[in-house]
Amino acid sequence: MTFKTRFIVVILIVAVMFILHNSFWLWDLDSQVPLLFGFMPFAYSYYVGYALLSLLAMKVIIDLAWPDPPEDVTEQFTDKEHSKQ
Amino acid sequence: MINAIGISILLVYMIILIAIGVYGAKVSLKTSEDYFLASRNLGSIAVFMALFASNITAFTIIGHAGFSYEIGYGAYGYVIGWSIFITPFTYYLVGYRSWLLGKRYGYATQPQVFGGIFNSKLISLLFLILLLYYTLPYLVVSIIGGSLALSTVTEGLVPYWLSALIIIGVSLIYTLPAGMRGTVWTDIFQGTLFLVVAIFLLSAVARALGGFSEITHQIVLDNPAMLERGVSPELAPINWFSYAFINSIAVIVFPQIYTRILAARSSINLKRVSLYYPLALAVIFGVSTLMGVWGSVAIPGLAGKEADNIVPLLIHQFLSPFWMVVGLVIVLAIVKSSIDSQLLAVAHLLTDDLFPRLKKITSQQAVFWGRIMLLVFAAIAYYVALIQPAAILSIAGFAFSGFSVMLPVMIGSLYWSRANKYGATAALVFPAIMLHLWYLRILPQWTTFGFMPVFPSFVLAIITFVVVSFLTPAPPPDQSKKTFGLFDRVFK
Numbered sequence: 350m351t352f353k354t355r356f357i358v359v360i361l362i363v364a365v366m367f368i369l370h371n372s373f374w375l376w377d378l379d380s381q382v383p384l385l386f387g388f389m390p391f392a393y394s395y396y397v398g399y400a401l402l403s404l405l406a407m408k409v410i411i412d413l414a415w416p417d418p419p420e421d422v423t424e425q426f427t428d429k430e431h432s433k434q
Numbered sequence: 435m436i437n438a439i440g441i442s443i444l445l446v447y448m449i450i451l452i453a454i455g456v457y458g459a460k461v462s463l464k465t466s467e468d469y470f471l472a473s474r475n476l477g478s479i480a481v482f483m484a485l486f487a488s489n490i491t492a493f494t495i496i497g498h499a500g501f502s503y504e505i506g507y508g509a510y511g512y513v514i515g516w517s518i519f520i521t522p523f524t525y526y527l528v529g530y531r532s533w534l535l536g537k538r539y540g541y542a543t544q545p546q547v548f549g550g551i552f553n554s555k556l557i558s559l560l561f562l563i564l565l566l567y568y569t570l571p572y573l574v575v576s577i578i579g580g581s582l583a584l585s586t587v588t589e590g591l592v593p594y595w596l597s598a599l600i601i602i603g604v605s606l607i608y609t610l611p612a613g614m615r616g617t618v619w620t621d622i623f624q625g626t627l628f629l630v631v632a633i634f635l636l637s638a639v640a641r642a643l644g645g646f647s648e649i650t651h652q653i654v655l656d657n658p659a660m661l662e663r664g665v666s667p668e669l670a671p672i673n674w675f676s677y678a679f680i681n682s683i684a685v686i687v688f689p690q691i692y693t694r695i696l697a698a699r700s701s702i703n704l705k706r707v708s709l710y711y712p713l714a715l716a717v718i719f720g721v722s723t724l725m726g727v728w729g730s731v732a733i734p735g736l737a738g739k740e741a742d743n744i745v746p747l748l749i750h751q752f753l754s755p756f757w758m759v760v761g762l763v764i765v766l767a768i769v770k771s772s773i774d775s776q777l778l779a780v781a782h783l784l785t786d787d788l789f790p791r792l793k794k795i796t797s798q799q800a801v802f803w804g805r806i807m808l809l810v811f812a813a814i815a816y817y818v819a820l821i822q823p824a825a826i827l828s829i830a831g832f833a834f835s836g837f838s839v840m841l842p843v844m845i846g847s848l849y850w851s852r853a854n855k856y857g858a859t860a861a862l863v864f865p866a867i868m869l870h871l872w873y874l875r876i877l878p879q880w881t882t883f884g885f886m887p888v889f890p891s892f893v894l895a896i897i898t899f900v901v902v903s904f905l906t907p908a909p910p911p912d913q914s915k916k917t918f919g920l921f922d923r924v925f926k
Contacts, residue, residue, distance in 0.1 A: 352925045363523065370516045370678065373671045379508075379662040384654075388646035390661040392507040393723065396515050400716030403519035407526075407709050415526060417701045418534060418924050426537040428467075428474050 355414045362406050369399065440759035447763050451608055454619045458612025466800035469613035470782045471542055471697040476618060478706040484618045484694045485707060486714050487625035487771035489521070489685055492579035494722055495632070495768055496586075500742035502726025506660030508669045509726065514719040517682035522711035524686035528841070529695040530704055531848040531921065536696040538920055544692055544844075545787040551847045551917050552855035552909065555791075560862045561840075562787045565689050566780065568837055570815075571830035573776040577601060577819040580769030587746045587762045598819050601766070602812050605774040610805055614697060617774045624767035629714065631764050632721045635749070635757065639725060642752035649728050656731050676886035684837035687844065689783060690775035777815070781807035832873040835888035839865040842895040848921075850903075851914045857903030865895040 378391050385394040418426075462468055476484065502509040532547050541547045544565060549558025581597035592600070608616040643649040659665050663674075685691055698704050722745075729736075729744035733751060736744065749761045785804040789795055795803065818826055829836075843861045846853045871877040872887035882890050 356925075363520075366519045367516070367678070370511070370519070371671070371675055373674070376662070376664045379664065380658070384647075384650055386646075388650040390507050390650070392661060392663050393510055393720075396511045396518065397716065397720070399511075399515060400518050400712045403522070403712035404709065406519060407522055407712065410523070410526060411705050411709060414925075415530065415701070415705060416924055416926070418537075422534075422538070422920065422923050427540045428537065 359410050359414045362410060366406055443759050450623060451604060451620055455608025455612050455616050458616040458619055462612055462615055464798050464801055466797040469801045469804055472614045472618060474697050475699050476697045477699055478703040480618050480622060481694060481698045481703050482707045483622040483625040485691055487621035488690050488775040490718055490768055491576050491772045492583045492769050494718055495745055496583045496742050498719060498722045499726035499745045502723045503730045503741040503744045505666050505668060507727055508663035508666060510723040512669055512674055512677060514715055516678040518712045518715050520682045521685045522708040524683060525695060525704060525708045528686050528844050533695055533698060534920060534924060542696060543783055543786055544689060548847055552858055553913050554855040557855055557858050562783055564840060566783060568833040569689060569776060569780055571826045572833045573815055574818045574826055575830040576773050577815055583765045586743050587765050595820060598816055601769055601773060602816050605770045606812055609774045609778055610808055614778060617778055621771050624771045628764045628767045629718060631760055632718060636721045636724060638753055638757060639748050643728060643732055652731050660727055660730060672884050676889045679838055679888045679892050680834045683841050684834045687837035687840050690779035693779055777808055777812055780811050835869055838888055839869055839891045839895050842899055846899050851918045852908055853903045854906055854909045856906040857899045860902040861895045861899035864898050865891040868894055
């Protein structure tokens with residue numbers, strides 16, 4: 350898969366996360382869903398779940414489209430002694 | 435109120451900060467890159483805490499808790515929901531490419547990175563002016579917010595003017611001698627402190643109010659509207675959508691955040707930061723939200739600005755004086771860790787990007803002038819925080835939006851080789867003017883189509899950047915190759 354294709358997947362992940370943040374159609378559940386762990390209403394626990402999903406999304410993005418600089422690039426860094434992985 | 439144990443805790447806290455400043459100065463090299471960027475050698479924990487502690491301000495524990503007191507649980511998603519994902523994502527999207535350019539070409543600030551991409555002194559100057567223009571009011575407001583918080587927590591024992599003096603003075607103690615190394619080391623200490631202590635504080639408040647479940651059931655009985663986002667006019671979907679373009683995407687544009695990304699040692703450090711950042715944001719704002727909402731039933735009836743005092747009031751009414759001191763330390767840690775980085779960023783911008791335009795200075799002279807600028811701007815910020823001029827407060831009201839509308843130029847410059855300096859210039863200036871016309875109510879409100887002004891300004895920035903770049907000559911191939919040749923070798 351080329352970087353361009355992988356980056357399109359990244360953009361799709363961002364779009365999904367944005368839609369999940371603006372999920373107004375779920376707001377009716379605020380008054381209907383029982384408290385999670387006895388103290389977390391839906392409007393709150395949704396974003397606890399969203400934080401965990403964000404961690405997962407960042408993991409996928411990092412694995413998919415965040416390459417480390419190759420050695421021929423780090424060799425040209427102005428502070429190359431610090432930049433080796 | 436503050437007994438001997440409390441004073442001892444405060445003293446230990448101050449001594450640790452001073453010791454960090456002294457030791458940081460001892461190990462620092464006398465070069466500009468070391469003073470302002472810690473020699474681009476920050477590890478994962480250092481970068482993480484430096485970004486996190488700079489990102490969290492008095493608003494988190496004071497303003498956000500007050501907002502949650504009035505709005506309910508929905509405040510959590512409204513204020514920080516999108517940030518939880520998009521802020522660390524921008525560390526990848528903008529941060530990593532900027533870091534690569536910084537490592538390769540020695541760039542240390544946004545004016546250098548984006549002026550360098552377009553080989554344009556004008557772009558560099560525009561970034562410098564806009565960043566200073568938005569950062570200075572933001573810095574003053576941070577000092578005002580922090581000083582009010584400190585004064586409130588001490589129940590007026592420390593007056594406002596003295597609170598501001600303490601916050602700025604203690605920040606200078608370690609920032610002045612040790613530069614970024616001093617701020618980062620104290621960020622590790624202070625960031626860990628407020629993250630851990632905030633959780634203990636939440637547990638203590640929960641116990642005092644009868645337990646997590648008990649207080650929530652009381653909210654369900656007494657004030658069920660706190661559970662529903664749909665009933666609050668402030669959380670109307672169009673506001674919710676617009677707000678996603680304010681605080682969350684502005685963070686990467688803050689010079690104090692951007693510079694710290696450039697100071698990372700390696701790509702792996704940045705990856706770790708981006709991976710775990712969502713959890714740290716979720717925890718600290720989660721604590722603040724719960725305190726605010728619980729406060730609405732534990733201490734009902736607060737209105738307007740009074741609601742911002744809910745955390746100090748909860749501590750005062752339900753916990754022992756020991757927790758008051760702990761709360762005081764948290765407020766100090768949160769406030770100072772953002773103000774010191776803002777002060778250093780302003781001094782850095784002036785020393786690295788303005789002075790060389792006027793006179794050639796050596797790396798050692800840059801450190802000297804950097805310290806002078808720190809002192810000068812600390813004094814100016816203190817004075818302005820005391821007199822609180824309306825014009826400064828008005829600009830601060832939309833400073834976050836101002837940062838946000840600079841983001842399209844930053845992203846476009848790093849991803850689109852056809853972009854040119856004409857497009858970037860127009861996209862920096864035009865949306866900034868429109869933002870002012872909307873926020874200062876010179877243009878009628880209907881022209882934003884109901885959105886907050888940041889959203890149409892953001893869209894205008896994208897359109898302006900693309901259209902003007904296409905209508906004007908493409909950048910010379912050599913210039914594009916300098917940036918995109920490097921990226922092509924990394925992103926394969």
